[in-house]
Amino acid sequence: MRDLARDARWLSINTATTRGQWDLRQAIDGVARAGIAGISPWRDQLQAMGVAAAAAAIRANGLVVTGLCRGGMFTEFDRAGLARALDDNRRAVDEAAAIGARCLVLVVGGLAPRSRDLAAARALVRDGIAALLPHARAAGVPLAIEPLHPMYAADRACINTLAEANDLCDALGEGVGVAIDVYHVWWDRALEREIARAGRAGRILAYHVCDWLVPTRDLLLDRGMMGDGVIDLKRIRSWIEAAGYAGSCEVEIFSRENWWKRPGEEVLATCIERYRRVC
């Protein structure tokens, strides 16, 4: 395993982590000032700043863009509305290309409106990604399917295990891979095997870290800082690296009541310290 204690070369900050206190311009400045190598913006923040201005600021600070969050949501308007979802996803691909993002992270969408049919949602997601792929391939932007925790199956993503994401990648071919976020997959007894499988296929496009708090007080906005919860981060990273991944550890923490209320500099300093010690 790589020794993370020495520098922050493989650390990246997903801007969701400082969403409570910083806009994207502040986040770019803050990340660069902290000596962190990478950043991963969210689209709403990117659009608020302006894609060209953000691309210039990221370039000027020499930051690696480990991903753009997020495309997907193919089920948002049900099957009849897939074309609308695809239009938005093509724009997301273009934005990812404009800022030099290593991948476009896909949160694929949950059940379609007024539907209880998970199998239909999963078929719609498969068809949506297939329809998006030609544009993504032409733009040189890999699509990263992020399996989300089963507690988000209804409203955010109906792809809920790494095995499902791997199967989907197998079916879709070149240009699509996975984003592995420990928060979503840490509980899965098949995790080591499926990480190895993703590695063999060369499709691990991103690795996200945070922690699972006990108790967790909110389904969405109570993620923990690495080391404050129960996820065995070093063990999972050992699997990821054994699978050939040599990219960044991207910190993505949604924390309305804690980290979003602290000064951004403190959040980033804590991210660095935890990355060095517990990731």
Next chain:
Amino acid sequence: MRDLARDARWLSINTATTRGQWDLRQAIDGVARAGIAGISPWRDQLQAMGVAAAAAAIRANGLVVTGLCRGGMFTEFDRAGLARALDDNRRAVDEAAAIGARCLVLVVGGLAPRSRDLAAARALVRDGIAALLPHARAAGVPLAIEPLHPMYAADRACINTLAEANDLCDALGEGVGVAIDVYHVWWDRALEREIARAGRAGRILAYHVCDWLVPTRDLLLDRGMMGDGVIDLKRIRSWIEAAGYAGSCEVEIFSRENWWKRPGEEVLATCIERYRRVC
């Protein structure tokens, strides 16, 4: 599929559903008054009423006891404390036998204290159930492993899919089966296959229903009434019945802000109406 619209013969009420308003004596009376066939008590309520008094009241009202909730928590004191957990589980078996429960439901426990090792927790659970089995077999009480939603992996149960529960049953042999609660497993793409597998082995000991609300406001205490959420209840019951299950639909709803605040009679009347129409 059985026609549930005609009577409440296969309906059972888990007393967690009326925990906010009724003790066990009131729940037994209320369930019997409503013409519901089955009940499934929790141990704390059973002990508060007294096991002998509860057994007599249940018998006097002619109720079927579809389960006792709950044994398990084998990881509560870590491996060194397993003997304590086993003592309590043997008492749970005896209580289940005393009230004529069809099974003792096992919520197996999450991570051991100060541990991040899920594999170790799973091994401890396997060893705990194996150690409990001779007592359960002698008492004639089947043990029902309930896979819990992955969002409870840390603090309640490290068995998080029906596939895991089935594997565990395969390893443990006679006297152990599964309790299938739609709330915990509805998201799982392997659900139909694993229900069929459990059915082939004759090990579906209980079937629990409620619904998954969107949004869900609390990880533990915001379950929905059947029909108010997104779970495809009829489809899952079709799988369960195709697998040979002919037992009860047991309603188990933890709902601090809604159903626990309403009169018990209203809750039960709603359970009956939804059982007939949407289960």
